[in-house]
Amino acid sequence: MDQECLWEYQIICINFANETIRGFNILSNTQRSHRLTLLKHDMALDYILAKQGGLCVALNLTGDDCYTLIPDSTDNITSVIDALKSIREIQTWTI
Template identity: 30%
Template structure:
């Protein structure tokens, strides 16, 4: 059977592994978001230069004779970075410390600490009284048992025989 401290250590290790994996994943996605934003900027710059150089021929679209020549590259880098920030916050686990076992026997009871103390005091006094009462009662019980046994006399009145079985009749 696993001990509670073993389970706690196992959970802490799992949290650490999850945090490391999450941080590495977030870092990788942040780098990809940065690269995507940089690529978008470079592509737009190249397109502007090409349009400038090919301005006499109608820009890139005129040169290619393409009527459906629209360049639109969405910048989702900021959205990805916001999602990664939220994932980091979600994966963050505050430092936990072991405070030892809480051995409050009366934690299941409703009421304040004073009620629990009163119950403990009552149970303690009851236990002490029983420890004092029982040893004093044992001699009384043995004396009572002896008197009952001594005062009871058995007298055999008759013996009947029925087949192989003998039946004795006792009279008090």
């Protein structure tokens, strides 16, 4: 494998890392936005339906069916992004 071929692989890997980082950033921001919006809607509906006993009573939901759990995995995604950035910065490829 010659130096030019190695250089091409390095460029491909860096571009792949950049696009993956960009994609994870978009997913992280979108997930955060959707999570907050859903929680706001849940609170608003609970407030509006308070006279009827709240959202769960109005929808006839009990127990676990009543809870909306949307895990916040933005920290996990951020960790992946940071790891990819570290890998991308390694530019000591030699033959």
